[in-house]
Amino acid sequence: MTAVTTKPLEPGADRLDSLPRGIDLKGLSERTVIPLRHPLRWVIAAIVVILLLNAGQTLFTNPSWEWAKVPEWFFSPAILKGLQLTLLATAISAVVSFVGGIVVALGRLSGNPVLSTLSWLYIWAFRSLPLILVLIFLFNLGNLYPAMGVGVPFGPQVQIPTITFLSPLVLGVIGLSLSEIAYSAEVVRSGILAVDQGQHEAAKALGLPQRRQFLRIVLPQALRSIVPAYVNQIIGLIKASSLLFYVSLLDLFGVVQSLGSTYPTDIIPLLIVATLWYLILTSAISVVQYYIERFYARGSMRELPPTPLQRVRRTLAGIRSTARGNTLA
Numbered sequence: 071m072t073a074v075t076t077k078p079l080e081p082g083a084d085r086l087d088s089l090p091r092g093i094d095l096k097g098l099s100e101r102t103v104i105p106l107r108h109p110l111r112w113v114i115a116a117i118v119v120i121l122l123l124n125a126g127q128t129l130f131t132n133p134s135w136e137w138a139k140v141p142e143w144f145f146s147p148a149i150l151k152g153l154q155l156t157l158l159a160t161a162i163s164a165v166v167s168f169v170g171g172i173v174v175a176l177g178r179l180s181g182n183p184v185l186s187t188l189s190w191l192y193i194w195a196f197r198s199l200p201l202i203l204v205l206i207f208l209f210n211l212g213n214l215y216p217a218m219g220v221g222v223p224f225g226p227q228v229q230i231p232t233i234t235f236l237s238p239l240v241l242g243v244i245g246l247s248l249s250e251i252a253y254s255a256e257v258v259r260s261g262i263l264a265v266d267q268g269q270h271e272a273a274k275a276l277g278l279p280q281r282r283q284f285l286r287i288v289l290p291q292a293l294r295s296i297v298p299a300y301v302n303q304i305i306g307l308i309k310a311s312s313l314l315f316y317v318s319l320l321d322l323f324g325v326v327q328s329l330g331s332t333y334p335t336d337i338i339p340l341l342i343v344a345t346l347w348y349l350i351l352t353s354a355i356s357v358v359q360y361y362i363e364r365f366y367a368r369g370s371m372r373e374l375p376p377t378p379l380q381r382v383r384r385t386l387a388g389i390r391s392t393a394r395g396n397t398l399a
Contacts, residue, residue, distance in 0.1 A: 134338065135338060135339075135342070136336070136338055136339050137339075137342075139336055139339035140339050140342050140343055140346075142339075143329075143336065143339055143340055143343045144343050144346070148325050148328075148329060149322070149325055149326070149329075149343060149347075151320075151325065152320055152321050152322040152323075152324060152325030152326070153322045153347055155239070155319070155320065155321045155322070156308070156311050156321040156322040156323075156351075157351075158239075159239065159242055159243055159246065159311050159314060159319075159321065160246075160304070160307050160308050160311050162243050162247075163243050163246035163247045163250060163307055163311075164250075164304050164307060166243070166247040166251075167246070167247050167250035167251045167253075167254045167303075167307075168254055168300065170247065170251035170254065170255075171250075171251050171253075171254025171255040171257065171258045172254075172255075172258050174189045174192060174193065174251055174252070174254075174255035175189075175254075175255040175256070175258035175259040175262065176284075177189035178190060178193070178255060178259055179259060179262065189255070192251075192252065192255075193252045193255055193256065195252075196248055196249050196251070196252035197252045197253065199249070201245065201246070201249045201310055201313055202313050202316060204245045204248060204249055205241070205242065205245040205313055205314070205316060205317045206316065206317065208236075208241045208244060208245050208317070209238075209241055209317040209318070211232060211236065211241070212232045212236065215232055216231065216232060217229040217230060217231050217232060218230055218232055238314075238317060238318050238319040239319060241317060241319075242311075242314040242317055242319045245317070246307060246310060246311065246314075249310075250303065250307055253303055254300065254303060257296055257299045257300050257303065258292070258296055258300075260295065260296075260299070261292035261293065261294075261295040261296035261299075262288060262289075262292045264292065264294075264295045265288055265291045265292050269287060269288065269291060270283075270288065272287075273287040273288065290366075293366050294363075294366045297359065297362050297363055297366060298359065298363060301355060301356075301358070301359040301362070304355055305352050305355055305356075308348065308351055308352060308355070309348065309352075311323075312324075315327055322344055322347055322348070323344055326340045326341065326343065326344045360377075361377075364377070
């Protein structure tokens with residue numbers, strides 16, 4: 071075997087002259103790269119496509135689905151009223167649970183043993199209880215406390231009938247919020263702990279008050295971790311609002327159940343309508359989540375990824391430029 075030697079590159083010389091002798095550059099350039107084939111992937115993809123086509127055939131060709139009745143119920147006043155109630159209960163619960171989650175998370179992270187213990191007990195209790203149990207318990211709160219008083223403990227109090235200010239909507243929002251705060255607190259706590267410790271130390275070194283440190287330095291950075299998880303919580307909250315039907319609150323699912331008992335022959339189209347509306351709501355929230363995540367990623371990425379609309383525009387611009395080039399050729 072003979073050793074291959076190279077000579078140092080002289081000033082002004084071509085870099086190709088410095089390559090080892092005996093290498094056929096022309097042969098290397100003429101060789102084609104053969105990509106690695108994955109036949110198993112194509113087999114699995116073909117099976118999945120066949121199964122989806124069969125599912126689609128049974129979905130749209132089976133007359134029992136009664137797709138013709140779906141447009142009749144989709145924008146009916148009763149359905150839209152239930153949808154409005156679902157959005158209202160979800161929006162109020164989402165705001166209350168987020169604010170409450172911040173408070174409970176700060177209590178959990180507090181150095182005060184009383185606040186830390188109470189926050190942990192709250193999270194432990196409401197993460198252990200099913201939401202339907204909390205809602206039914208609150209719905210029967212009037213039986214336990216026919217009147218609620220505000221005043222001096224064991225002294226004079228102002229008594230107010232429970233039923234006057236605890237309407238089904240209020241009870242539903244309270245139940246959703248109490249359960250959701252426990253999960254939101256853990257989401258917020260994990261987001262705060264994800265912030266680098268150096269940021270906390272830098273905020274303290276600036277001499278800022280603790281409230282300003284949290285609102286201006288810690289929380290904006292923690293939102294990068296909080297937003298994706300909390301938006302998933304909101305999506306779960308929309309689906310959990312269907313349980314409000316069991317406390318006599320006619321949300322979207324409650325209206326569908328009520329109409330289904332009145333029109334039993336249309337139960338399948340009504341369930342399809344509810345499914346489509348839930349898909350629309352969750353899809354809209356997913357779009358909002360994408361742009362919020364993109365907004366908070368500005369400080370952690372050198373260049374933001376293009377939005378779907380920007381990708382479409384770039385693709386159309388590439389097609390137009392290719393068409394112009396072919397026309398000129």
